[in-house]
Amino acid sequence: MKLLTATQTREADAFTIKEEGITSTDLMERAARAFTCWFENKFPPGREVHIFCGPGNNGGDGLAVARLLHGRTYTVRLYLVGDTTNASDDFKVNLERLPHDLKPTQLAQQAAMPELSQNVCVIDALFGTGLNRPVTGFYGGVINSLNDSGACITSIDMPSGLYTDSQTPEEGAIIKASYTISFELPKLAFLLPQHEEFVGEWHVVKIGLSQQFLSEVRADLCYTTREDVQRLIRPRKKFSHKGIYGHALLLCGGYGKIGAAVLAARACLRSGVGLLTIQAPQAGYIILQTAVPEAMTLTDKNRRHLSELPREIDKFDVIGVGPGLGTERVTKTAIGQLLATSHHPLVIDADAINIIAGSEKLKAQLPKKKAIFTPHPKEFERLVGKVKNDYDRLQHLREFCVEYQCYVTLKGSHTAIGTPEGKVYFNSTGNSGMATGGTGDVLTGIVTALVGQAYTLEEACLLGVYVHGLAADLALHTVGAISMTASDVIDHLPKAFLHLTRPMP
Numbered sequence: 001m002k003l004l005t006a007t008q009t010r011e012a013d014a015f016t017i018k019e020e021g022i023t024s025t026d027l028m029e030r031a032a033r034a035f036t037c038w039f040e041n042k043f044p045p046g047r048e049v050h051i052f053c054g055p056g057n058n059g060g061d062g063l064a065v066a067r068l069l070h071g072r073t074y075t076v077r078l079y080l081v082g083d084t085t086n087a088s089d090d091f092k093v094n095l096e097r098l099p100h101d102l103k104p105t106q107l108a109q110q111a112a113m114p115e116l117s118q119n120v121c122v123i124d125a126l127f128g129t130g131l132n133r134p135v136t137g138f139y140g141g142v143i144n145s146l147n148d149s150g151a152c153i154t155s156i157d158m159p160s161g162l163y164t165d166s167q168t169p170e171e172g173a174i175i176k177a178s179y180t181i182s183f184e185l186p187k188l189a190f191l192l193p194q195h196e197e198f199v200g201e202w203h204v205v206k207i208g209l210s211q212q213f214l215s216e217v218r219a220d221l222c223y224t225t226r227e228d229v230q231r232l233i234r235p236r237k238k239f240s241h242k243g244i245y246g247h248a249l250l251l252c253g254g255y256g257k258i259g260a261a262v263l264a265a266r267a268c269l270r271s272g273v274g275l276l277t278i279q280a281p282q283a284g285y286i287i288l289q290t291a292v293p294e295a296m297t298l299t300d301k302n303r304r305h306l307s308e309l310p311r312e313i314d315k316f317d318v319i320g321v322g323p324g325l326g327t328e329r330v331t332k333t334a335i336g337q338l339l340a341t342s343h344h345p346l347v348i349d350a351d352a353i354n355i356i357a358g359s360e361k362l363k364a365q366l367p368k369k370k371a372i373f374t375p376h377p378k379e380f381e382r383l384v385g386k387v388k389n390d391y392d393r394l395q396h397l398r399e400f401c402v403e404y405q406c407y408v409t410l411k412g413s414h415t416a417i418g419t420p421e422g423k424v425y426f427n428s429t430g431n432s433g434m435a436t437g438g439t440g441d442v443l444t445g446i447v448t449a450l451v452g453q454a455y456t457l458e459e460a461c462l463l464g465v466y467v468h469g470l471a472a473d474l475a476l477h478t479v480g481a482i483s484m485t486a487s488d489v490i491d492h493l494p495k496a497f498l499h500l501t502r503p504m505p
């Protein structure tokens with residue numbers, strides 16, 4: 001699914017209106033109905049609902065929603081905020097459509113702000129995607145009062161004051177919504193951790209924007225849905241054998257961190273790899289042979305740390321490297337040898353990232369379009385330097401992937417996958433139960449297995465990150481977020497793959 005900018009959203013609205021031969025007021029009515037339908041399911045009728053409308057089409061939505069909720073036995077209080085004499089045309093049409101027993105209050109000064117108790121619902125229809133400057137002055141005061149009221153705020157389309165797809169200037173006030181109901185598609189702003197307190201829980205409601213426009217519009221940012229990844233999965237063939245599904249090598253584990261190798265290996269095996277070999281320091285031999293009997297284990301001459309590469313390295317189809325390695329000098333040398341000599345696709349995580357980040361020479365040796373980095377935000381900063389905010393981080397992500405012609409899965413609540421072409425895909429699965437040690441090692445194992453099965457690197461990133469989060473979402477039902485461990489994520493991988501191979505509901 002593509003993510004559109006505010007400008008593209010306006011173009012999508014205009015295209016739909018023209019294509020369907022409807023008026024912009026008709027499209028607004030659809031949007032208002034879709035919002036109202038969500039609202040009625042969430043908040044039972046009879047509630048007191050205070051709706052604050054700004055001067056644009058977001059305010060127009062608010063007026064239409066007020067009319068619809070008023071007709072459904074909610075107690076609606078309606079406020080027109082600021083100067084609405086130059087309001088948008090659709091705002092004016094919807095103002096005229098208000099029933100005679102629903103009189104709006106004009107709010108022109110801060111002192112007139114109503115006292116709101118904590119148990120009323122607020123609908124924020126001040127500004128949407130048309131915001132073109134930071135919200136200050138009277139509007140800023142209204143936003144701050146609403147935030148301070150403690151009432152539950154539901155925003156129409158955007159939390160008012162938040163920029164859709166660029167950094168909001170510091171001086172701008174922003175609504176802190178509990179819920180944000182976006183029309184047709186999510187917005188980039190929803191996917192960035194720095195906006196959590198403004199966006200709250202977000203949902204998308206369909207308003208029937210033109211499918212032709214959405215399929216043809218150029219977008220470098222996407223949001224990966226189940227439909228997107230289901231297309232990628234290849235069923236296994238009846239006459240297939242283990243040789244077809246790739247031989248993966250994991251270079252993982254160090255003294256005290258052999259568990260990282262166990263996790264990566266178990267996840268790799270649960271993700272369909274044909275054969276798996278792990279090269280680990282001697283300290284890991286018995287542990288790995290016991291915990292992961294399906295895998296072959298090669299031991300390093302070093303007891304505690306990886307210090308060499310397997311002799312027959314050419315026979316492997318993919319190498320996953322990093323979890324639990326440590327950054328000893330001998331390990332750095334081994335990583336140097338790997339980059340200098342191997343021609344394999346590489347999945348590079350954890351300490352392997354840290355080692356490469358510390359050396360311009362190693363970075364320059366990265367094989368083009370053959371490496372996937374899987375950093376968390378701290379590891380990513382080691383690769384690219386300190387970032388100023390989430391937008392800056394995204395910019396660095398694109399630049400790094402283009403410069404080094406590599407893939408990066410920048411991990412987080414909506415893991416962002418960067419490609420050598422400068423595209424970014426945000427993941428839609430996963431939950432806070434994954435914020436626990438070892439879940440990253442699991443991802444390394446999954447992605448390594450998928451590359452081994454000859455998925456393209458882009459496919460392996462998209463599918464791997466999605467299925468990793470999906471397994472955790474399924475684990476949520478059995479173990480919950482607090483108790484979830486990395487092993488629980490592995491244990492739910494079979495269900496996750498099964499889920500994805502079933503037809504769409």
Ligand SMILES: NC(=O)C1=CN([C@@H]2O[C@H](COP(=O)(O)OP(=O)(O)OC[C@H]3O[C@@H](n4cnc5c(N)ncnc54)[C@H](O)[C@@H]3O)[C@@H](O)[C@H]2O)[C@@H](O)CC1
Nearest residue numbers: 013028031056057058127128129130131132133134135157
């Ligand atoms: N265009 C369409 O056909 C549709 C639009 N929809 C709604 O329309 C919204 C976009 O509407 P608009 O483009 O009219 O824009 P908005 O309603 O988001 O805001 C634009 C208005 O706010 C003023 N404004 C912007 N920034 C301000 C600031 N910082 N302080 C004070 N005033 C400020 C502008 O001068 C303008 O009057 C969407 O978010 C969505 O809610 C939906 O009804 C779907 C259909």
Ligand SMILES: Nc1ncnc2c1ncn2[C@@H]1O[C@H](COP(=O)(O)OP(=O)(O)O)[C@@H](O)[C@H]1O
Nearest residue numbers: 411412413430431432434435437438439440441
């Ligand atoms: N709040 C969250 N919501 C969704 N996914 C999360 C959340 N916190 C962490 N994750 C996921 O968990 C994994 C953690 O990886 P990482 O930090 O490398 O862990 P470790 O190094 O301990 O293995 C990543 O895939 C990340 O996307």
Ligand SMILES: [K+]
Nearest residue numbers: 124127156158
């Ligand atoms: K809004």
